[in-house]
Amino acid sequence: MQTHSQTSKIDTHTLTKSARISAVGDASRRTIISPDAPTPTTPRDEAGPDPQIELFHFVMSICSQKSRVSLIEAGQTFGSNELVIMPPLNENYNADYVALRMASPLARAESMVSSYSGATGTTGEGFDPLVVPTLVDHDKGEVVADSRLIALYANDLSDGKLIPDAEKAAVMAEVDAVDALPHAGLFYGANPDGDHRPPPIQAGMKDAHLRKIEQVKKHRDALPDGSPLRQAYDQKLIKEDAGRKFIHDPVSMKNIIATTKSGVDAFAKRLSNRSTSWSVSNDFTLADIFWGVSLFRLTYLGYAWMWNEHPHLAEFAKQTYARPSLRAGAIDWPGHPPGDTIADII
Ligand SMILES: N[C@@H](CCC(=O)N[C@@H](CS)C(=O)NCC(=O)O)C(=O)O
Missing domain, CATH: 3.40.30.10 (Glutaredoxin)
Known part of the structure; x- marks a missing residue:
């Protein structure tokens, strides 16, 4: 790596x-x-x-x-x-x-x-x-x-501003916890128990993998003979085909929803034990950036119910949504589609 x-x-x-x-x-x-x-x-x-x-x-x-x-x-x-x-x-x-x-x-x-x-x-x-x-x-x-x-x-x-030395292990543990969550699967695939993604996402993602595959092939086939990039496109095709099957399989979807819920529960538990103003430090760190962006995405996709029983996590989410960098780089970046799920945030 x-x-x-x-x-x-x-x-x-x-x-x-x-x-x-x-x-x-x-x-x-x-x-x-x-x-x-x-x-x-x-x-x-x-x-x-x-x-x-x-x-x-x-x-x-x-x-x-x-x-x-x-x-x-x-x-x-x-x-x-x-x-x-x-x-x-x-x-x-x-x-x-x-x-x-x-x-x-x-x-x-x-x-x-x-x-x-x-x-x-x-x-x-x-x-x-x-x-x-x-x-x-x-x-x-x-x-x-x-x-x-x-x-x-x-x-x-920024000379270490986002990862204070004393909290390095805790910050990176949160960054990795967020990175392991299946955000892509939840974006492309529907919850078999009730799809609460905004309607344009539901409609647009239905055959998105097939349309991506079509485009990958088109670009691959336009490469000059012997191009060293060909393998990159071939590998992408393998991934997209696996993704297409994955999101249409209710068992896989239920598994990633359960994984996400346990990730959220575990974070809520860590948050409830903290004595700091932000998630792992009194300073705003990469842990807060990663979780703030993740909670905003899960909310957009209709998964905010995952923290219904964790009001302190809902408070934490709100705290991150007020951070100017999170607003500028994620919530207010021009072009983010609106949705009922984020009507009170955006
Ligand atoms: N490990 C990479 C993953 C990047 C990734 O999956 N990007 C997605 C959006 S979050 C993408 O570009 N998807 C477009 C596609 O697959 O065609 C990272 O964290 O930067």
Whole structure:
């Protein structure tokens, strides 16, 4: 597994420019985010120098939300390259973007994705070369291709502000607990006991895996003969086919719902034993970012009933939703679809 401090000096400027220009279909989605302007309204000057860091991401992706909130909380200025990852656009399947991800140390360290668990962590499933988010640091010549690593990177850039030394183990335990939750499965698949996802998600996700497969094939078949990227697309096809079967299997869906409920219960128990203002510290840490984003997502998908018997967890969720970085990077990021489930938050 790549550590956030591993370096691999490559020409990130050229690789990133190709990905930015050919994958991000609309120039208005190429902006600069800074502490003074944390919304995507400042256009990127393509003729000017590159910002030190850039992020490729998507409004609704939970991994992108974790990354944006971490960078914003860390007070970073970054180039924001917003991809549309939903079919039929799937800008994340663009070959230049995939080539950028394949230049990350993670792509070399991990085996490529070959299964589907419903979670988004790299552990277990392997490295997915066709997803967001991806961070690039031009000064260090690094490509960071995983949201957990991006959050750690944001912590490094902020001299450790997001992971206080004394609480490192507790913060990372919470980060890993959130990363293990099957957010993707809950987004794409219906609860067999009653689907409470907002209607556009219910409708849009029904055949999403099939439509993704169609797009992956289209992009793969357009690669030049002998392209080294072909395997990346082939592995993605294996994952998406497994995902399609998984979300249509009521037993798998019930299992991931039960896993999520026990994860939430366990966190509620840890919270009830705390004597700190935030989840593990008196400071706001990555643990609060990851749980805040996760609880917001579970609420959006109609799973807030999971903490009906934990009013202190509902209070904690509210506390995170008021944090300016969480609002800017997740809740208020333009383009998040509304829904009855989040009407009192958004
Ligand atoms: N381990 C990766 C997983 C990233 C991931 O699964 N991204 C999803 C959105 S959260 C994605 O881009 N899906 C688009 C697709 O599969 O086509 C991370 O944490 O960054």
